[in-house]
Amino acid sequence: MRRISLVFGLMALAMGPAAAQSCPGHPDAIGTSRTITVDPSVLPQIGTMQYKTSLPLEDHEVVITFDDGPLPPYTSRILDVLAENCVKVDYFLVGEMAHAYPWLVRRIYNAGHVVGTHSLSHPLNFNRMDDSGIERQVDGGIAAVKTALGDPHAIAPFFRVPGLLRNTKVDSFLAMKSLAVWSADEVADDWHHGITPKQIVKLAINRIEAKGHRGVLLLHDIHPATALALPDLLKELKARGYHIVQAVPAGERPASVPEPIAKMRDGQSGSPHVMKASMSVEHAAKAKRAHRHHRRQLKHVVAQATDDDAIAKAVASRTKKAQTADSGANWFTWR
Numbered sequence: 133m134r135r136i137s138l139v140f141g142l143m144a145l146a147m148g149p150a151a152a153q154s155c156p157g158h159p160d161a162i163g164t165s166r167t168i169t170v171d172p173s174v175l176p177q178i179g180t181m182q183y184k185t186s187l188p189l190e191d192h193e194v195v196i197t198f199d200d201g202p203l204p205p206y207t208s209r210i211l212d213v214l215a216e217n218c219v220k221v222d223y224f225l226v227g228e229m230a231h232a233y234p235w236l237v238r239r240i241y242n243a244g245h246v247v248g249t250h251s252l253s254h255p256l257n258f259n260r261m262d263d264s265g266i267e268r269q270v271d272g273g274i275a276a277v278k279t280a281l282g283d284p285h286a287i288a289p290f291f292r293v294p295g296l297l298r299n300t301k302v303d304s305f306l307a308m309k310s311l312a313v314w315s316a317d318e319v320a321d322d323w324h325h326g327i328t329p330k331q332i333v334k335l336a337i338n339r340i341e342a343k344g345h346r347g348v349l350l351l352h353d354i355h356p357a358t359a360l361a362l363p364d365l366l367k368e369l370k371a372r373g374y375h376i377v378q379a380v381p382a383g384e385r386p387a388s389v390p391e392p393i394a395k396m397r398d399g400q401s402g403s404p405h406v407m408k409a410s411m412s413v414e415h416a417a418k419a420k421r422a423h424r425h426h427r428r429q430l431k432h433v434v435a436q437a438t439d440d441d442a443i444a445k446a447v448a449s450r451t452k453k454a455q456t457a458d459s460g461a462n463w464f465t466w467r
C-alpha cells in the first residue's frame with residue numbers, strides 16, 4: 133500500500149498522452165511518447181531485477197538506458213539512430229570515459245538525453261568496498277561527468293552500480309547522497325562477446341513481453357552489436373505497439389550545454405585540445421587507462437570504424453567470451 137502511494141505520489145507526466153510525438157522527416161519513427169519525472173527522495177530505487185520498486189510504466193511502455201560509455205564510434209552511431217527515431221533515453225556514464233570523450237558527453241546531453249552516472253572507473257567490487265571506496269567511486273564519477281558536461285546543473289541524480297553489484301551499504305550511501313539507484317527490469321545480454329544483433333533484439337523483446345509488456349531496459353553503448361541491434365529493436369517495439377518513455381530528473385536543467393570549440397571526428401582518440409589542456413596530468417593518464425581498459429575489454433580495435441560495415445565486421449570478429457563491463461559480475465550468471 134505504501135509502495136503504491138509512493139509510486140503514484142512522486143511521478144508527474146511532463147508530456148502529453150501516450151501517443152508518439154511526430155518525428156520530422158521520419159514518419160515511421162517510434163518517437164518518445166512521454167517523460168516520467170523521478171524524484172530520488174520519493175523513488176530511491178528503480179528496477180525489479182533487484183528492487184521492489186520501478187518506474188510506474190503503463191502497458192507497452194519501455195524506458196531505454198545505456199551504460200558504460202561514452203565510447204566512439206558506437207556511442208555516436210547509437211546517438212544517430214536515436215535521433216533518426218526521435219527516441220530519448222537515459223545514459224549512465226563512466227567518469228573516466230567521460231574524461232576521455234567530453235565532446236561526446238555534451239553531444240549526448242544536447243541531443244535531449246538524460247545523463248546519470250555509473251561510477252568513476254567501473255570497478256566490479258562495489259559490494260565489497262568500504263565507505264571511502266564507495267564515496268570515491270560515486271563522487272569521482274559525478275565530478276568527472278559534471279566536468280565533461282561543463283555545467284554542474286546538467287547532470288541527473290541517477291546512479292547505476294557497475295555490474296549491478298549493490299548491497300545495503302551501497303544503497304544507503306546513494307540514498308544519503310539523494311541519488312536514485314537504478315537497476316533494471318530487463319537486460320539483453322549485449323555485453324556477451326559473440327552475441328548477434330538479432331539475438332539482442334530477440335532477448336530484449338522476449339524479456340519485455342515476459343515482464344508485463346513494459347520495463348526499464350538496460351543496454352550498453354560501447355558495443356558494436358548493440359549499435360547494430362538498435363534500429364531493429366526500435367522497429368520491432370513499434371510494430372508490437374510499444375511506446376518509448378524517458379525518465380527525467382525533477383527540477384530545472386539547462387536546455388543545453390556549450391559544445392566544444394573543436395569537434396572531434398569519431399575514431400580519433402582523445403579530446404579536443406581545449407579540453408585536454410584543462411585536464412590535469414593525473415586525470416589525462418587516468419582517462420587513457422580507462423580507455424585502454426575498455427578497449428581491452430572489447431577485445432577488438434575498430435577505432436576508425438564509422439559505418440555499419442565496419443561495425444558489423446567488429447561483431448563478426450568477436451569470438452571470445454565477454455570480459456566487459458557488467459559481464460564480470462557473477463550476479464548475471466544466474467539468469
Ligand SMILES: [Zn+2]
Binds near residue numbers: 254
Ligand atoms: Zn556497466
